[in-house]
Amino acid sequence: MDKQHAISAEDALRRLLEGNExxxxxxxxxxxxxxxxxxxxxxxxxxxxxxxxxxxxxxxxEWIFDAEPGDLFVVRVAGNVLSAEVxxxxxxxxxxxxxxxxxxxxxxxxxxxxxxxETKERGTRQLSRIQLLVDSILxxxxxxxxxxxxxARLAQAVENNVRxxxxxxxxxxxxxMRQADGxxxxxxxxxxxxxxxxxxLDH
Ligand SMILES: [Zn+2]
Numbered sequence: 432m433d434k435q436h437a438i439s440a441e442d443a444l445r446r447l448l449e450g451n452e453x454x455x456x457x458x459x460x461x462x463x464x465x466x467x468x469x470x471x472x473x474x475x476x477x478x479x480x481x482x483x484x485x486x487x488x489x490x491x492x493e494w495i496f497d498a499e500p501g502d503l504f505v506v507r508v509a510g511n512v513l514s515a516e517v518x519x520x521x522x523x524x525x526x527x528x529x530x531x532x533x534x535x536x537x538x539x540x541x542x543x544x545x546x547x548x549e550t551k552e553r554g555t556r557q558l559s560r561i562q563l564l565v566d567s568i569l570x571x572x573x574x575x576x577x578x579x580x581x582x583a584r585l586a587q588a589v590e591n592n593v594r595x596x597x598x599x600x601x602x603x604x605x606x607x608m609r610q611a612d613g614x615x616x617x618x619x620x621x622x623x624x625x626x627x628x629x630x631x632l633d634h
């Protein structure tokens with residue numbers, strides 16, 4: 432069996448969550464690869480999961496999942512939004528690296544989502560390129576509960592944005608194909624800045 436097929440999506444998810452548990456307990460052991468590990472990595476990469484996360488400096492996937500070089504294929508962009516370039520990177524991970532698991536990882540207190548909410552609710556305009564980014568988040572913000580407090584509404588928006596990104600991936604021809612043949616599992620998750628815990632979303 433090829434190395435990249437050696438782990439199921441369920442095992443990949445369990446491995447991520449176990450890494451987050453070590454991170455929470457202060458028992459992380461990654462980040463210092465041995466010479467042998469570096470030698471092995473020079474032969475190629477076989478990451479067991481793909482992570483689409485936010486660029487926010489507080490949410491480095493390798494740290495919060497206690498993962499080593501070679502473990503994770505990571506795409507980070509403010510607001511964990513899907514663009515053509517991001518979709519291309521995800522497709523590469525899926526088709527060529529055959530990672531069995533794709534996690535869209537949002538986080539508490541996301542500034543990109545906050546900016547999108549300010550545009551939606553108060554008409555605030557951002558600098559041109561930031562506005563492009565914000566515009567790609569706006570469709571995810573329909574249906575927010577106006578009765579919620581601002582912090583609770585931001586938390587709801589962060590979750591909605593993760594679900595929106597997941598749906599956009601699923602709706603692509605490649606996403607539909609890979610779901611249909613069971614080759615990949617897509618999961619949404621939220622990183623809790625305050626606690627360090629990764630919480631999975633139900634769909
Ligand atoms: Zn963010």
